[in-house]
Amino acid sequence: xxxxxxxxxxxxxxxxxxxxxxxxxxxxxxxxxxxxxxxxxxxxxxxxxxxxxxxxxxxxxxxxxxxxxxxxxxxxxxxxxxxxxxxxxxxxxxxxxxxxxxx
Numbered sequence: 001x002x003x004x005x006x007x008x009x010x011x012x013x014x015x016x017x018x019x020x021x022x023x024x025x026x027x028x029x030x031x032x033x034x035x036x037x038x039x040x041x042x043x044x045x046x047x048x049x050x051x052x053x054x055x056x057x058x059x060x061x062x063x064x065x066x067x068x069x070x071x072x073x074x075x076x077x078x079x080x081x082x083x084x085x086x087x088x089x090x091x092x093x094x095x096x097x098x099x100x101x102x103x
Contacts, residue, residue: 003033007100010092013085020102023086026052034103039093042100046090053083 001017015023021031027045029035037045056079093100 001033003102005086005089005100005102007089007093008098009096010089013089015082015086019082023049023083024102026083034101036099036101037093039097039099042090042094042098045100046087046094049083049087049090053080053087056080 002014003017003020005013005015005020017033021033024031024035027037027049029037029045090100
């Protein structure tokens with residue numbers, strides 16, 4: 001499943017479903033797809049997502065390859081990298097006071 005976040009202030013952001021649902025939980029919303037955040041609620045959702053991102057950064061292991069338990073040469077994608085596009089979308093939506101929707 002793919003989830004696409006949209007608003008009138010920023011380009012659409014598409015994420016894998018499991019990642020998007022995790023971001024929604026971090027923002028304090030249900031995992032209901034489709035869904036929306038009203039413009040007046042966007043700053044609070046943005047703040048929750050940023051705090052969750054900071055918490056994840058602080059709790060991240062120093063050597064991620066040991067914590068994954070596999071032999072892959074690919075480094076894991078951090079929450080900070082996954083959340084950045086959505087944080088930018090929410091920031092633009094808060095600045096222009098527009099609703100955010102996902103489907």
